[in-house]
Amino acid sequence: xxxxxxxxxxxxxLGQITNTNAQFISKQLANIGVNVYYHTxxxxxxxxxxxxVEHAKKRSDLIIFTGGLGPTKDDLTKETxxxxxxxxxxxxxxxxxxxxxxxxRRNRVMTExxxxxxxxxxxxxxLPNDQGMAPGMAFLDSGxxxxxxxxxxxxxxPMFTTYGLPYLFSNLEESTQIISRVLNFYGIGESQLETELxxxxxxxxxPTIAPLAKDGEVTIRLTVKHQSKAVGLQLLDxxxxxxxxxxxxxFYGYDDTSLTKELITMxxxxxxxxxxxxxxxxxxxxxxxxxxxxxxxxxxGGVTCYSNDVKQSLLEVPNEVIEQFxxxxxxxxxxxxxxxxxxxxxxxxxSFTGVAGPTKIEDKEVGTVFIAVAKLGEETISYPINLAGxxxxxxxxxVKYGLYCLLKxxxxxxxxxVL
Numbered sequence: 001x002x003x004x005x006x007x008x009x010x011x012x013x014l015g016q017i018t019n020t021n022a023q024f025i026s027k028q029l030a031n032i033g034v035n036v037y038y039h040t041x042x043x044x045x046x047x048x049x050x051x052x053v054e055h056a057k058k059r060s061d062l063i064i065f066t067g068g069l070g071p072t073k074d075d076l077t078k079e080t081x082x083x084x085x086x087x088x089x090x091x092x093x094x095x096x097x098x099x100x101x102x103x104x105r106r107n108r109v110m111t112e113x114x115x116x117x118x119x120x121x122x123x124x125x126x127l128p129n130d131q132g133m134a135p136g137m138a139f140l141d142s143g144x145x146x147x148x149x150x151x152x153x154x155x156x157x158p159m160f161t162t163y164g165l166p167y168l169f170s171n172l173e174e175s176t177q178i179i180s181r182v183l184n185f186y187g188i189g190e191s192q193l194e195t196e197l198x199x200x201x202x203x204x205x206x207p208t209i210a211p212l213a214k215d216g217e218v219t220i221r222l223t224v225k226h227q228s229k230a231v232g233l234q235l236l237d238x239x240x241x242x243x244x245x246x247x248x249x250x251f252y253g254y255d256d257t258s259l260t261k262e263l264i265t266m267x268x269x270x271x272x273x274x275x276x277x278x279x280x281x282x283x284x285x286x287x288x289x290x291x292x293x294x295x296x297x298x299x300x301g302g303v304t305c306y307s308n309d310v311k312q313s314l315l316e317v318p319n320e321v322i323e324q325f326x327x328x329x330x331x332x333x334x335x336x337x338x339x340x341x342x343x344x345x346x347x348x349x350x351s352f353t354g355v356a357g358p359t360k361i362e363d364k365e366v367g368t369v370f371i372a373v374a375k376l377g378e379e380t381i382s383y384p385i386n387l388a389g390x391x392x393x394x395x396x397x398x399v400k401y402g403l404y405c406l407l408k409x410x411x412x413x414x415x416x417x418v419l
Contacts, residue, residue, distance in 0.1 A: 067151030275344035276302035277336035333372035
């Protein structure tokens, strides 16, 4: 099946709510091998809905609708579709009894427009609504499967998984699975990564390779379609091995992980702790770590040493270092990392100093950043980097670089020159 999802509701077009239904349904369909090629959103207007359906019919053999099944006049989905396919609307007696019972239990008068929710398209397969009143429905017309679901996610999701998916399974000619895996990379740009993998991308068939750039990061989504899950996973493994053989130095984790999650996991696994000295980042690193619960054993604390006075008095950066090299320097960063580690009795110390903007500091350009990582008994490593962007972006990207530097030092074989 090739599917299209049509969400009905002017509130979606006005930006009042987000179309999470399409995302949910797409994920569910991918698991059973149904291709989703289009997402459409249309307002509460029957003319525009008909136009959207006519376009969908030319390119899809499964059209799934969400929304427009309620009791009010602007709920037009089933009325519009019934007219389009030349079928009548009939009362579903079980749905009608369920609606009446709902109002009786709450000792409320049921207005006549609520009975409208029990109307279904004649000849359709009914999808019960265990969380609300309006039932869903499914039917086949001229070779196209239509699936109508309510708009509220709390009603739509259980209806789709409990009743919609079994209906689709019963109508699938073959049971094909789509399996996806996301590889996360840091320290390499999208263009460089694509260059490294260009021959694999150009030759892709099944599995497919889809790079995607995020802020300072790159992800690759690998997707395979196969009737056998075991064979599909093997194909993904083989392709992943080819990719990591070329750009594995920048890889840090799978799927919906993050640099922070990976670092916390690794510190916990190795029973190690970290402390932070933050100048340019003003506490953002500490905030990023402590946004996750249960980190007290791996994060000792942080010192926001924004002024030179604090760098010198609390973290004991020698005056001659500030005078000779400046607060924004490799030398200062190393002292900060070493001394915050010692002060807070942590296994690692990390420091951030630099120029976030909007103007130069100590004749150093905006975006000049020094990060240092210190560990007891080992040489302190510094990472000079140059960042672009707004003040907030430079600060945020500095934190990400710091997370990555720590992560790479914790990993076996992590190298200093990966940035």
